[in-house]
Amino acid sequence: MTVLVSLVEHAPARGFPLPDAVGRALAGLKILGEAAPDAHEPGVWRLRAGSRVGAVAVAVPGVETVTVRITPKVPVPRLFFLLGYSKDPHGWRDGTVDAAEHTELLPALAHAVERQTDRALGRGLLQGYRSVEESSFVVRGRVRETEQIRRRFGMSLPVEVTYDEFTTDIAENRILRSAVDRLLLLPGVPKAVRTRLVHQRARLADITPVVRGQALPLWRPTRLNTRYHQALHLAEAVLDGSSAEHRPGGLRIDSFVFDMNRVYEDFVCVALREAMRPYGGRSVLQARGTHLDEGHSVRLKPDFIWYTGAGVPGIVADAKYKVDKRRSYPNEDLYQMLAYCTALGLTEGHLVYAKGNAPHASHRVRRARTVLHQHALDLDQQPALLLAEVRALTRRMVTGAGEGGS
Structure with a gap:
């Protein structure tokens, strides 16, 4: 018997009757924001989705399979845009990924991978x-x-x-074969899509799949493998987000999830880097070499730093996906950005949220020249408009950096 549990990203917790083994497994995975037994109803578990979206299947031997589907708040096509642009901003085109009629994440992704794989292999396997x-x-x-x-x-x-x-047994084909194999094992792939995936696996039958636990083979975008690019980006997303494991008692867990925090962070960093190109200088994503103290014992990792042509830090920004509307913008984010500005010697810092309570807020720090800005991007709009909003935000950052004299 199969039990389906449907959740929505960051929605309030709900109660579901579940076997205790399944509830404990979900709690141990730490995929959900909350998984705990109900204090008043035996056999009921309260589940709440956090920032991870996708599907998790927990199979109890001889009893049932519980599938938890977590729907993102942003439309699936918009999520595909965020993923695709962060991986290949120059190769992305509106409509590149066809989600067809599927409104749930995993079915739509499986359909997109199968279609792109079919297009990649249309002229035969790359050698x-x-x-x-x-x-x-x-x-x-x-x-x-x-x-x-x-x-x-x-x-x-x-x-x-x-x-x-x-x-033909090269990195590009091995990645496609491994992604197709993985999708065929995941719960929630529609029968029609699964049938087409079986056909793609037959075309890749002589290719060596990547053994679970091994690092993916490296590939480099070239003119020769151009027709593979979109399929490979999607295949890597499947392999990065999927996992399978066995637990004591014969439990088998198959999952495919995206962390929306990471998806949003990657998109904002890449979009800011692309928008900063006309201004010259150098953009650094996930800057690991920054420290708060002179002894280099307190490490900082800003999401985005732009250096001027002279090699001096000019802009620092951090991407924050979730805003708790009950608390408005979290104060902890401001403390973090203040530390970045202090360490880099900047008078302005920028926090970039997904759409929250206000489009923009700024705070001038007492007894300091530092101004902390909180911006919000509207992810519900069309990709071209979203990128235009990022470019407008970049102009504001550059203007502020010039006025600050940093």
Whole structure:
């Protein structure tokens, strides 16, 4: 028996009758914002979605499978835009990803991956050179002398060799094959889409999938693999967001989730970087080399720093996805931004929220020259309008940096 639990991102907690094993598994995954037994009704668990959206299936052997679907507040096509733009801002085009009639995240993504994979493979599988290291009785390519001595102790055969092989079993095809395999195991993929995914897997039958736990093979965008780009970006999103594990008692958990905090943060950083290009200088995302103290023991990691042409910090910004409307903008974010401004020697700092209570607010810090700005982006608007709003925000930041004399 299959039990479906539907939640909405950041909606209030609701009670659901669930086996205790399933409730404990959901609580242990830490995917939901809240998963706890109801204090008044035995057998009922109170569930609340946080910032993670997608689907989780918990299978109890011989009993039932509980599938939790978490719907994002932003429309699915808009979520695809945020994902696609952050991965490839120059390759993104409106309508590139077709979500068809699917309004839920996983079915829409599965459909998009299948369509893009079909387009990528329309002219046959991409071929390329792959470096191979193996033991051989025939010398081919170059002898790995160190390995030959270490493993063969002076024996002449077999020979440890390395060579380049022209094959279809390359990184691009391996990523597509692995994503298709993963989607076929996830709950909630429609039957029609699943059938088409099986067809794509047949086309990739001779390709080696990535073993679970291994890092994805690296690929580099080139003119030769242009037709693969969109499919690969979507496939990487599937592989980054999916996981499977077994728990004591035979529980099997399959999940596919996106953290909207990370999705929004990645989008804002990339969009700011692209909008800053006309102004020259250099943009740094997730700046890890920043410290609060002179002893470099307190590490800071601003989401975005723009350096002027002289290499001096000019703008610092941090992306914040969720605003609790009951508390307005959180004070903790202001303290964090003040630390960034102090460490970088800036008189202005910028917090960029998803649409909240107000489009803009600013705070001048007492006994200091620092002004902290809180901006809000409206994610409900069309992509072109959203990017225009980011460019307007960038102009405001640049103007403020010039007036501040930093």
